[in-house]
């Protein structure tokens with residue numbers, strides 16, 4: 001068995017370096033990784049990071065196995081590798097293997113960003129509450145009018161925290177269940193109708209008329225989780241009412257698609273359309289990120305948590321569905337949910 005064959009069996013990019021620091025072997029994974037044939041070249045022309053080059057030198061000089069971080073950017077992405085530098089005493093050489101740890105690093109970064117975001121979101125109403133408590137104890141102690149006003153604001157801030165905590169719980173439950181395929185047979189038109197009825201006080205507050213157009217003449221059944229689907233349409237219709245035009249209208253349509261290529265079969269498409277200010281296209285790709293808001297101030301003023309669309313996206317993923325958003329500034333937005341259709345038979 002040749003050294004080449006052994007290196008080819010290693011699934012990670014691997015290089016073998018001789019005592020004069022030249023590359024003597026390179027497996028196919030390393031060929032993809034470095035993009036060119038390095039055999040015969042000095043290792044410093046392939047790897048320009050001093051920490052790794054120093055380690056190669058040290059291991060060639062007799063140091064034990066060592067791991068070093070190696071950073072590179074590929075196709076506009078910053079990647080992090082753990083490079084394992086191991087001596088091969090019989091050949092007086094070293095073997096380098098490159099393990100991509102970027103997903104792990106990114107997950108760690110996302111976790112800490114998430115904690116920072118949640119802390120910030122909770123701190124804002126908490127700071128307001130502490131401030132009003134101070135005021136009620138001090139300057140506003142004997143002012144019944146101010147007291148009533150401040151208590152109203154405090155009530156609003158406490159409700160905001162409540163909504164945030166319940167959205168966080170929903171998000172974590174939905175994430176936990178994402179791999180569990182829902183199996184109940186759900187009548188979509190009924191779910192949507194129930195949601196619209198429940199949201200009618202919110203619609204009335206903003207004088208918004210919610211209209212429906214259900215054009216599917218056949219069954220509207222999907223394999224689903226009723227509560228979660230109700231949450232999807234609640235979040236979308238509530239957003240359309242909140243961000244749509246005051247005194248305007250929201251149109252909810254349901255139609256059957258005979259063939260959806262992504263499902264290799266029929267689907268049901270629900271559209272929630274408003275005639276509000278719309279969303280600048282540059283934001284569309286990021287709307288379903290947690291805590292992403294187009295207009296921070298407006299979202300908060302309307303009681304938003306910034307988690308609604310993240311929850312929507314996870315639930316739709318769990319149902320193997322698709323979410324598409326279209327919007328034209330000044331005209332309004334449309335949210336398309338497509339779910340694979342199941343027949344009851």
Ligand code: ADP
Pocket residue numbers: 235239240243244274276277278279287292293294295299300303304305306307308309310333
């Ligand atoms: P929020 O709790 O802030 O409403 P969402 O996750 O539901 O959070 O929505 C994220 C952001 O997307 C909102 O802050 C808002 O800027 C924007 N958005 C959502 N739906 C609409 C809509 N129908 N029209 C305009 N902007 C919208």
